Amino acid sequence: MNVYDFDGTIFHPNSSMLFAFWCMQHHPKLLVTYFPMALKNLVLYKTGKIPEYLFLRRFFRYLCMLEDFDSQIERFWDKYEKNISAWYLKQKRPDDLILSASPTCIIEPIAKRLGVNFMATEFDLEYGVFTNNLMYAKEKSRYIIDHGFPVIDNFYSDSLSDTPLALCAEKAHLVTNKASTVTDWPEINADSIKKVNRKINTGWNIHLK
8 A cells, every 4th residue: 555645745745735726716705704813813823823723614614605515516626636646546546545734525525536535634514614533643643553554565655744654664765856856755863853853843833834
């Protein structure tokens, strides 16, 4: 089994951010009802005035403002499915597993199109709340362990925050250059551990770059 992060790994850019801009483009009223609030909360989060979970809950509020979410997400993937990395499509296997911090409602349609397994952050579209922990960093490795620790042949990610899961794989690969270049995972040493801790502790802002 091969396991992949999604945003920045086999897809560029960030799907949640891209879908937010897509929705504002197709529902201009969101530029008034959503965008100013989102920008304000991004500043509050970056300056440490609100915690990560609250920032993300407010960020994903746009998903609850769409009466036509189902049609919009399909139209979105009709346009942006082409952004799936060519290197991934060449090696895609039916037992692939995508682990993503993006909401399930965004990842599920593209995972079905690809014909692969996935696990993402569960988000309730009706109430605008997360119904499980953010599928990020250590949560990804916890998910693997909770599901019987299946053998991971290869793991791919664009972020050192996924080092906990990289250590669970037979072979780990770092993806760079807008999800186009695959190299070996960096050696784990004192310096890299410091970088990993910074990535994990700064949370989802590395996914919203």
